Structure formats: structure tokens, C-alpha cells
Amino acid sequence: MKKEVEVYTDGACSGNPGPGGWAAILIYKDVEKEIYGFEKDTTNNRMEMLAPIKALEILKMPCKVSIHTDSAYVFNAFTQGWIDNWQRNNWQTTSKKPVQNKDLWLRLIELTKQHKVEWIKVKGHSDNEKNNRCDELAKLAIKENVG
Secondary structure: OOEEEEEEEEEEEOOOOEEEEEEEEEEEOOEEEEEEEEEEEEOHHHHHHHHHHHHHHOOOOOEEEEEEEOOHHHHHHHHOOHHHHHHHOOOEOOOOOEOOOHHHHHHHHHHHHHOEEEEEEOOOOOOOHHHHHHHHHHHHHHHHHHO
């Protein structure tokens, strides 16, 4: 049986584009691990994507993963068939424009093939303690690097 890991993620950006931070909390049984990082010049969407990427990258074996995100962009891409449509349309949107952040989408797609991933939408800046903590960590990453 695959190990079950719960993951909470968030991204933040000071300006959009601007300096950004991402964060994730991974929970396995009763152990929690917080990870976060910084990008000098990025967008909020890229940080929202980088958080689950970094969380999935540190798993040492295929797992059953529940990813909690407040990003409609990330959530809908996987649950509303956007990714399938983009790939079918040669990475173009319905308006025939290139899909933004293709590099990160490709990384995320590969990682979701290695694990059994369930996407769970949470309301941002609400009463979800883990999501709020990820928001704090993402902002901390910016503060530590920008001041």
C-alpha cells in the first residue's frame, strides 16, 4: 500500500511580477515538515505552482498525496481538464495564445504521474490553519530575501 501524505501549499508575490515565495507543509502520520523558498522575479501563479512541485519532489517514493491549494489556477488545471486541453491544442489556450508557465506545468504533470494525487480546493486567507501557515511561510521567504 502506498504511503499517504497530506500536503498544504501556497504562493505569494510582492508585486506581480516581483519577488515571490512558495511554501508547503507535508504531513505523514503524525510528522509535519515545512518547506519554503524564494524566487527573485516571478509571478503569483508560478509560486502557487512551485509549492506543490517542491512538495512532490521531496517524496522519496510513489505516494498517495492529497494536495490542498487555494489556487483556482492550479486546482482547475487538474480538475477541469485544462491540462488535457492544452496538451491536445499544442500548449495553446482556447484563445490560441501560448499557455503561460508551460515549464512548470510540464514538471507538475511529470510529478503527478509518479504519485496518486488528489487535488483539494481550500479557501485562501480563511480558517484553514495549515493554508494560513503556508501563506505566512511564503511571505517569510520574501521577507528573508528582500527585507
